[in-house]
Amino acid sequence: MTDQPSPPRGRPRDPKSHAAVLDAAFTVLEREGYAATTIERIAAQAGVAKQTIYRWWKGKAPLFMEVLARKANQSVQLPDTGSFQGDLTALLTGTFAAVSTTLRPLMRALAVELLQDEEFAGAMRDVFVQRRRANVRALVQQAIGRSELPVDTDVELVCDLVFGIMWYRLMFDHAPLDKCAARQIACAATAAAVQNNV
Incomplete structure (x- = not known):
C-alpha cells in the first residue's frame, strides 16, 4: 500500500x-x-x-518518520504465494531485510523519540505502525477468503504476534531478524490463527 x-x-x-x-x-x-x-x-x-x-516538517523526527515510511513502502510489497503462511513469510522476509540495513538504528531512534513526545507517537502510529499492520490485515483477509483461516480470526492479535516479536528483537537485539525468524514467526502465527486461539 x-x-x-x-x-x-x-x-x-x-x-x-x-x-x-x-x-x-x-x-x-x-x-x-x-x-x-x-x-x-x-x-x-x-x-x-x-x-x-x-x-x-516540525523537526528531525517527523522528517525521518516519513523517510522510514517511504523506505518501508519501497522495500516491502504485499505477496500472494497462495497460502497465508507463505504470504506472511514473504512479507516478513522483506521487512526483516529492510530492517537489517540503516533502517534498524533509525527505527530504534524514532522509538526513543515517540516515548518522549505524545504528538509524535500518535503520528508514528498513524503514518508507520498502522500501515504496516494493514499489510498483515490484508493477508489475513485474503486467507479468510481462501477459507484458510476462520472468519472470526482475531486479526489485531495476529498483528501483535507478528510485530510484537519484531519490535522486541529490534530493540533488545537478543535474537536475529532473518529468513529463519520470518519462517518461524509466520508458522507460529498461522498455527495460532488456524486453531482460532488468537
Whole structure:
C-alpha cells in the first residue's frame, strides 16, 4: 500500500524538492547516524534552505518518520504465494531485510523519540505502525477468503504476534531478524490463527 506524506505546513511542497530532502536525509543518516544528523546538514545535502524543511516538517523526527515510511513502502510489497503462511513469510522476509540495513538504528531512534513526545507517537502510529499492520490485515483477509483461516480470526492479535516479536528483537537485539525468524514467526502465527486461539 502507498504511504502518504504527512500534511503539508504552509505552502504546498514542490515534489522535486520534497523528494530531494527525503533522499538527502537518508544519505546524511547513512553517513553520520541519527544523533549527529541535523536539519542544516540535510538542507545543505538537498540544496534547499533549512526554512523549507522546517516549513514542511516540525523537526528531525517527523522528517525521518516519513523517510522510514517511504523506505518501508519501497522495500516491502504485499505477496500472494497462495497460502497465508507463505504470504506472511514473504512479507516478513522483506521487512526483516529492510530492517537489517540503516533502517534498524533509525527505527530504534524514532522509538526513543515517540516515548518522549505524545504528538509524535500518535503520528508514528498513524503514518508507520498502522500501515504496516494493514499489510498483515490484508493477508489475513485474503486467507479468510481462501477459507484458510476462520472468519472470526482475531486479526489485531495476529498483528501483535507478528510485530510484537519484531519490535522486541529490534530493540533488545537478543535474537536475529532473518529468513529463519520470518519462517518461524509466520508458522507460529498461522498455527495460532488456524486453531482460532488468537
